[in-house]
Amino acid sequence: MKNRLKVLRAERDWSQADLAAALEVSRQTVNAIETGRFDPSLPLAFRIARVFGCTIEAIFQEDPAPPS
Amino acid sequence: MTIRSGWAAAQARNTVYLALWTGAWLVTLAVASLGPALLWDGHGAITLVALGVNLAVGAGMVLANKRHLLGLDELHRAVQLEAMAWTLGIGLVGGPAWQALETAKLLPFDAEIGHLMMGMALTYLVALAVGLRRFA
Numbered sequence: 374m375k376n377r378l379k380v381l382r383a384e385r386d387w388s389q390a391d392l393a394a395a396l397e398v399s400r401q402t403v404n405a406i407e408t409g410r411f412d413p414s415l416p417l418a419f420r421i422a423r424v425f426g427c428t429i430e431a432i433f434q435e436d437p438a439p440p441s
Numbered sequence: 442m443t444i445r446s447g448w449a450a451a452q453a454r455n456t457v458y459l460a461l462w463t464g465a466w467l468v469t470l471a472v473a474s475l476g477p478a479l480l481w482d483g484h485g486a487i488t489l490v491a492l493g494v495n496l497a498v499g500a501g502m503v504l505a506n507k508r509h510l511l512g513l514d515e516l517h518r519a520v521q522l523e524a525m526a527w528t529l530g531i532g533l534v535g536g537p538a539w540q541a542l543e544t545a546k547l548l549p550f551d552a553e554i555g556h557l558m559m560g561m562a563l564t565y566l567v568a569l570a571v572g573l574r575r576f577a
Binding site for chain 2: 398404411414
């Protein structure tokens with residue numbers, strides 16, 4: 374799953390630690406989500422959307438399905 | 442943005458409590474194990490009390506561990522789950538196999554519960570390190 378977390382964070386001049394504190398997760402978790410190595414649960418995705426004041430769809434995009 | 446994370450403070454507190462309970466459990470285990478020979482000359486009642494204290498402190502450690510796990514964020518909970526799955530699996534499969542080796546007299550020493558605990562502890566540490574490194 375792709376996401377715009379890094380861009381949204383940069384727009385607000387927040388560090389990963391700032392965002393982690395706002396979301397009540399570790400900085401490592403923010404980094405893993407940002408780099409696409411970990412997909413957040415739906416509740417965490419909602420929290421992320423709330424912190425940035427936008428919808429989940431505006432932050433996360435499904436990876437295109439691999440060609441069959 | 443400056444947000445003081447109460448979650449991070451609670452996490453740190455849970456980790457310290459778990460370390461303290463684990464340390465206390467190890468001390469009571471050492472006392473209960475070595476005490477009969479070194480401290481109270483095999484007195485049965487004192488041994489029972491020492492074991493009771495060890496079990497009570499062990500229960501505290503289990504609860505502290507549960508609290509620590511429930512306080513983790515979802516990534517760290519996933520890493521812990523995978524590490525515990527490896528630990529349980531290897532303990533379950535490796536324990537009886539180790540025992541079978543002894544039964545077949547293929548071990549030059551006695552198979553003991555300590556070997557299983559050591560194997561499980563090492564498995565857990567390695568699996569935890571690998572999991573954390575994957576998301577670092």
